[in-house]
Amino acid sequence: MSSDTAIRARDEIVIRDPRDGTVTGSVPVADVAEVRAAVARARAAQPAWRATPAAERGRALRAAAHALAERGAELAEVEQRDNGRLRADADGGIAAAVDTLLQYAESAPLHRGRSLRGAPDALDLTRAEPRGVVAAVTPWNDPIAVAAGLIGAAVATGNTVVHKPSERCPHAGRLLGEILAAALPPDVFVTVLGGADVGEALVSSPGVDVVAHVGSTAAGERIARMTALTGAHLVRENGGNDALIVDADVDPRWAAAQAALGAFANSGQICTAVERIFVHRAVAQEFTSALVAEAESRTLAPLVDARMRDEVHAQVTASLADGARALTGGTMPDGPGFRYPATVLVGCTPDTAVFRQETFGPVAPVMVVDDFDSALRHAVQDAYGLAATVLTGDIAHAHRAIDALPVGTVKINAVFGGAPGGSAQPRGRSGSGFGYGPELLDEMTSVKVVHMAPAVTR
Template sequence: MTATATILESITVPEAEGRAIPDAATRDTIGYAPVHTVADLEAIIAAARAAQPAWNALGHAERARILHAIADDLEANSEELAAILSREQGKPLDGPNARFEVGACAAWTRNAADTVLEPEVVFEDGPARAEVHYDALGVVGAIGPWNWPMMISVWQIAPSLRMGNTVVVKPSSYTPLSVLALVEVFNRHLPDGVLTVVSGNREVGAVMASHPGLDKIMFTGSTEAGRRIVESSARNLARLTLELGGNDPGIVLPGADVSAIAENLFWGCFINTGQTCAALKRLYVHDSVYDEVVDALAGLAQAMPMGRGLDEGNLLGPLQNQSQFDIVRDLVDDARERGARIVTGGEPAGDLGPLFYRTTVVADIEDGARLVDEEQFGPAIPVIRYTDVEDAIRRANASEQGLGASVWASDTDAAVEVAKRLQAGTVWINQHGALNPAVPFGGTKQSGYGQEFGVAGLKAVAAPKVISR
């Protein structure tokens, strides 16, 4: 890479050697991603295993110093990284989108560097003492999604590097350029073999899950794909962290101040145009405030600018790929056919581009409709009326998934009591989807297992060792 070359130029390959990656909004080709094979994966894992002992030997302090230097470099290149992300994934530069995601990459990298993980004394009686120490696992395989490709990759990469592991990253085939760009900045500061991207197809990902050279698999994606990874990992007994699909419920309690919660409700549903695992996917609203909530969400949906991500001022973008567009369209059409009321949206926004779908609020809908029971992963929220809080809790818990949930109320003590009864890895009060790099995050039920972030996240990519004396 020359001094004047861009990051995008440094990560793309000639057309004859790669796979065309389209702009999510326009479908024009951004560039060509390398197409790695299983043979490439074998060589990459071998290099990662060879590099791991020396990387681990540097110690925590030196690895933390390097991670801080990487975070500085991410911030220095934030505009170009955000532009690549915006084009490939579709999310706008502004709002809680592309610039926000790149900033989160730097923040989570710094947190991984600064989080303290000391040996834990678990027993002490006179001269007898037992401590738990945390060592590197070896090589971590990180398989990421297309919705937050940079940020979620950092969730996997940064703690793994901090603990002395080397990492092999497999990005989604929809968004490889974003992850290649991220890793290019990381690798300005890392020894060869410590962090490598394998940009391949599903076959490459399947081989990763069962590869004997990987000691840990971290995966964010669908529940179906997570099950396949669990099955494959039985061959090598790799440790697993799985953050899988979610159908997150929200419950608005009677007496809620709708004007105070409306904007947080909206972004809980529609951040990243609804393409977020822990977005609010079904909203149960008490009859006393139902119409007010529906009207508030519809007003915000109609006012929120949607369009091409690189155009300043837009806050919502397209669906990232045709498959996801089809899912959203089909679920909304099914709701309409069942007699649900489409308050706003409910149709493609073809004037904006081929994969844009108007921000949609659906009212007068019940459990059993596909839009309620299935994860839409897009800009459509079903709003379900209830009259009894006990019934709302039961319906919220009826899903097989349990990633996140939220309770919305003026009485926060009452909200906490409801939150304690919801079956989810995280329950938010008067917000939804807000994450903190120091606070553990993970799912329950069929939304996966294992936790990320903070001390829990470091432990998840480490091998506990008990020393007794």
């Protein structure tokens, strides 16, 4: 039997614990008839949920958030067995999920239309109406927090949801479904389990009005082609190949700590991970030495499965063949489970394999540049457009980068963080639409314009 974490065996998905490779359980896979039945159930429940006052929907979502918090420890343990995350990261994701559900419970009832200035004797306004049934297709790397955002915005605005969690994290997805469904009216929230074929059956169902997808670019592009035929509204946040620019005037040790955080957090399994590092020659030697020390001091969670580890190692191997050098890491470790070491590659160019494509693992590839202009010129040359970071004390350089970088999020002097509500639209192959924040409420609703003029009566 394959050592892959997710194995399709007849009508089951078998899961191996990424930490030691042992089988931890299996879940049944939905067939097409079950997927279509789930959509039909959600569609039948939607008119009554739409008619439910917004404040009451908010109360139900708050109850779901509290139920999730009460079972957070249990859910974190299940998630660890599915995807191997460090416990602190799993706990943090669940806490973020609870906060997100509470935020949408409060903000959605305030999501309102506008009054328009028409004729003095008429009433003109807009109103936001739920779109209908939302198909939420979510990933394994932060499964609870990401799902909670899409589900919370959809449910709070009067939509019903059919959720397909990743086949790499099905036990956590199933438990999340049980918790949320118990707190909501029947069939407002339904879960279906399975792989890509189940996802495609869900996305292509004629009863689906919105598809919200967070996951790989390849899957997102397939979904985009399907929704072009069904007419469903599409929101997707997909892969990234995020650049980090290290300017000449910053402390190289601080910059290395930022780079390590961006490249190695969650073992590099984050869509906004640092993927391409452009460091100014003036600080390059100190920066790379400090980055190696950061890499060698970190305890990483395993990658999600053998297939992911094989893909990461293949990209590293191809990069070494391209002329890059590994200062640390870059070798497949012995022992059980699916661990991969924090890896620092130097001597990279724009043609190096890890620069050309997203690497979903703990790899920090470094290219030395002669000046800020060269770094910015290389950073913008990419098909993805999720995020980018610039470390600089030069305000002019910061402004130029903000203007030039074709990404949804530009971060100056911090690889992670930011104020609440900072919704972004990814660019290029990274997706489309607002996948989080207050603007996700707009994605989940349609605007209707109302013009009410006085009647002529007898």
